[in-house]
Amino acid sequence: MTHKARAGRLSRDALPRVEGEGAMHVEIADGEVVDVQLNIYEPPRFYEGFLRGRAHTEPPDITARICGICPVAYQMSACLAIEDACGVTTPSEVTELRRLLYCGEWIESHTLHVHMLHAPDFFGVDSVVDLAALDRPAVERGLELKKIGNELLELVGGRAIHPVNVRIGGFYRAPDAAALRTFRPRLERALELAVDVTQWVAGFDFPVLGTDHELVALADGDRYPVFGDRIVSDRGLDIAVADFPEHVEEIHVAHSTAKHARLLARGNYLVGPLARFTLAREKLGPIATEAADRAGLGGECRDPFRSIVVRAVEVVHACEEALRVVDGYVPFAPGSVDVPPRAATGHGATEAPRGLLYHRYTLDEHGIIVDADIVPPTAQNQPSIEHDLFHFVEANIDLPDDELARAAEVTIRNHDPCISCATHFLDVTVDRRGEART
Amino acid sequence: MTGADARPRVAVWKFASCDGCQLTLLDCEDELLPLTELIDIAYFLEATSAESDGPFDLSIVEGSISTPDDVERIQRVREQSHALITIGACAIAGGIQALRNFGDVEELLRIVYATPGFLSTLDTVTPISDHVTVDFELRGCPIDKRQLLEVISAFLVGRRPEVPTHDVCFECKAAALPCVLVAHGTPCLGPVTHAGCGALCPRFGRGCYGCFGPMDSARPEPLVATLRAAGMDEDEVDRLFHTFNAWAEPFREQPAPPVAAPVRSTP
Numbered sequence: 164m165t166h167k168a169r170a171g172r173l174s175r176d177a178l179p180r181v182e183g184e185g186a187m188h189v190e191i192a193d194g195e196v197v198d199v200q201l202n203i204y205e206p207p208r209f210y211e212g213f214l215r216g217r218a219h220t221e222p223p224d225i226t227a228r229i230c231g232i233c234p235v236a237y238q239m240s241a242c243l244a245i246e247d248a249c250g251v252t253t254p255s256e257v258t259e260l261r262r263l264l265y266c267g268e269w270i271e272s273h274t275l276h277v278h279m280l281h282a283p284d285f286f287g288v289d290s291v292v293d294l295a296a297l298d299r300p301a302v303e304r305g306l307e308l309k310k311i312g313n314e315l316l317e318l319v320g321g322r323a324i325h326p327v328n329v330r331i332g333g334f335y336r337a338p339d340a341a342a343l344r345t346f347r348p349r350l351e352r353a354l355e356l357a358v359d360v361t362q363w364v365a366g367f368d369f370p371v372l373g374t375d376h377e378l379v380a381l382a383d384g385d386r387y388p389v390f391g392d393r394i395v396s397d398r399g400l401d402i403a404v405a406d407f408p409e410h411v412e413e414i415h416v417a418h419s420t421a422k423h424a425r426l427l428a429r430g431n432y433l434v435g436p437l438a439r440f441t442l443a444r445e446k447l448g449p450i451a452t453e454a455a456d457r458a459g460l461g462g463e464c465r466d467p468f469r470s471i472v473v474r475a476v477e478v479v480h481a482c483e484e485a486l487r488v489v490d491g492y493v494p495f496a497p498g499s500v501d502v503p504p505r506a507a508t509g510h511g512a513t514e515a516p517r518g519l520l521y522h523r524y525t526l527d528e529h530g531i532i533v534d535a536d537i538v539p540p541t542a543q544n545q546p547s548i549e550h551d552l553f554h555f556v557e558a559n560i561d562l563p564d565d566e567l568a569r570a571a572e573v574t575i576r577n578h579d580p581c582i583s584c585a586t587h588f589l590d591v592t593v594d595r596r597g598e599a600r601t
Numbered sequence: 602m603t604g605a606d607a608r609p610r611v612a613v614w615k616f617a618s619c620d621g622c623q624l625t626l627l628d629c630e631d632e633l634l635p636l637t638e639l640i641d642i643a644y645f646l647e648a649t650s651a652e653s654d655g656p657f658d659l660s661i662v663e664g665s666i667s668t669p670d671d672v673e674r675i676q677r678v679r680e681q682s683h684a685l686i687t688i689g690a691c692a693i694a695g696g697i698q699a700l701r702n703f704g705d706v707e708e709l710l711r712i713v714y715a716t717p718g719f720l721s722t723l724d725t726v727t728p729i730s731d732h733v734t735v736d737f738e739l740r741g742c743p744i745d746k747r748q749l750l751e752v753i754s755a756f757l758v759g760r761r762p763e764v765p766t767h768d769v770c771f772e773c774k775a776a777a778l779p780c781v782l783v784a785h786g787t788p789c790l791g792p793v794t795h796a797g798c799g800a801l802c803p804r805f806g807r808g809c810y811g812c813f814g815p816m817d818s819a820r821p822e823p824l825v826a827t828l829r830a831a832g833m834d835e836d837e838v839d840r841l842f843h844t845f846n847a848w849a850e851p852f853r854e855q856p857a858p859p860v861a862a863p864v865r866s867t868p
Binding site: 179180181207208209210211212213215216217218221224225228229230231232234275279280283289290291292293295299302303306307309310313321322323324325327328330335336572 | 617618619620621622623624625627628630631633634637642645646647648649650651652667696697698700701704706708709710712713722742743798801802804805806807810812837840844845858859860
């Protein structure tokens with residue numbers, strides 16, 4: 164009997180090194196993959212429900228608590244959506260300082276994923292602690308880089324997790340220029356480390372997984388996207404952020420407390436580093452461009468296994484951007500502009516480390532939220548992650564069950580799913596049915 | 602690394618939460634590798650694929666109890682743990698998701714999910730201490746990194762952690778910060794909030810918004826009067842007490858703002 168004819172169930176109780184709780188289920192019958200599900204059973208927390216009745220000033224602090232790994236993304240998308248509702252545009256000084264804060268989160272979050280969650284897969288070890296036993300200098304370099312990301316978050320935001328300095332309209336207090344100048348050597352150090360990290364990850368052995376997802380990201384003028392008022396794809400999608408609800412449907416499926424998102428009439432799509440890189444590679448900073456070239460990345464990158472290289476390149480870029488903002492920094496007193504409420508609906512989207520994060524709020528005339536909608540990156544990527552899983556298992560069906568389950572986990576981890584965001588804990592089960600297992 | 606068998610075995614568990622408090626452990630960049638020479642991180646799903654069974658010398662628990670499965674799982678965690686400490690507002694007070702306790706969970710389900718029947722959730726969100734004996738609670742939303750290291754160190758050597766229990770006002774005075782409430786009329790929960798952040802918000806010219814929850818002897822009434830006198834309306838005061846520690850006494854006794862108000866006509 165050949166391997167291809169086998170069927171049955173293979174299971175793993177938990178998929179580790181992801182942010183959140185879920186399960187993966189693969190069903191194989193007669194040697195064919197029948198179905199895959201990325202089950203997300205992170206307990207629902209009903210943010211969109213209890214945001215109703217809150218003041219328009221509250222979402223930056225409240226929605227930050229959706230995710231301890233990317234709170235700045237929530238704060239930024241919330242600010243932009245509410246400012247949009249209120250018809251307020253913040254001055255460029257505020258946007259630049261927001262960009263600086265966001266650079267801190269990209270550096271910290273990507274470096275966490277690259278070293279602590281993803282890299283252990285390429286060395287066949289369980290954790291960053293085990294990785295340190297094999298390559299301690301690489302882990303120490305990662306930790307040093309991650310720490311600088313956190314320092315930047317603390318400098319601008321007050322603390323690394325759930326920053327306190329963000330408010331609708333800007334910041335409670337803009338950092339003084341001297342403090343940022345003093346921090347410049349730390350950013351130079353981070354840039355140097357990030358270039359080395361890119362070279363390190365570029366040397367990993369990558370399984371090949373060609374994918375053909377529609378890639379979606381914000382377009383941010385001449386800049387590599389962090390902000391932006393248009394949502395674009397590699398297949399011609401080009402819409403205003405405000406039109407997002409008309410083009411994306413959220414579907415509630417039985418196996419997930421995170422709602423799936425699909426582009427209407429287009430289907431699955433992918434947001435995040437692969438999308439941003441493929442759509443905006445030419446907008447990377449010069450050192451990030453060079454790092455990408457040296458890492459062997461072409462004009463686009465559609466291979467989820469190589470997302471670790473793209474994340475490293477994006478960290479280089481974030482360091483360059485942070486340096487640029489610091490060098491041009493003019494403190495903006497008092498740090499924020501007034502955002503008087505009005506009865507209206509506003510939309511905001513920014514590029515979280517894991518991809519496009521959309522918020523919509525409807526306010527009454529007193530600024531009380533009457534309706535809220537939040538579409539996190541992982542909810543958008545979930546159907547595409549399932550798609551990857553299906554094709555990876557199909558192509559590797561002859562692997563022994565334990566190897567297949569482990570490799571399947573990696574296809575999920577490639578996308579750095581944030582299940583706390585999407586609504587943690589992944590069970591991996593592979594069902595093989597039809598014929599006796601060999 | 603010392604012999605694995607000699608190191609105390611530590612487990613990190615997650616219930617309903619944002620992952621931020623357990624991330625705080627990974628944010629100890631300078632201490633993480635030295636720490637793993639002293640302790641064996643035997644279970645930490647977010648950081649390692651390695652799984653080992655109990656018993657554990659120390660369990661660190663993040664998150665609140667919100668599903669029928671959680672109720673059973675926390676019992677199993679307690680049974681396997683010599684000491685159990687909870688970290689963060691979710692584990693200690695229910696977290697922001699405990700706002701559902703003031704509203705109608707059916708209504709929340711209906712607002713957020715098209716097919717509420719798919720979900721299994723409890724009507725109320727509760728702290729870990731409602732279900733099992735907790736040996737120490739470390740406050741914060743999120744917790745403070747230095748305090749986390751202090752608590753882990755203390756438990757490993759068997760002493761009580763040195764974590765201050767005074768209010769945020771004390772931290773402000775210690776740092777010689779001007780009072781934002783007195784000087785600028787900025788609403789501030791400092792007088793009733795547990796210390797631990799180092800008066801972070803006042804350092805940024807902002808009022809405390811209560812991340813660390815009520816201090817042990819908190820008395821909200823005089824503060825409510827002061828906030829009203831500073832110009833806050835009743836609804837604003839109610840919302841201020843009802844965020845990440847809304848289910849903690851005595852914040853819980855404050856009038857609750859409406860949760861999940863039905864959609865009115867939208868512009």
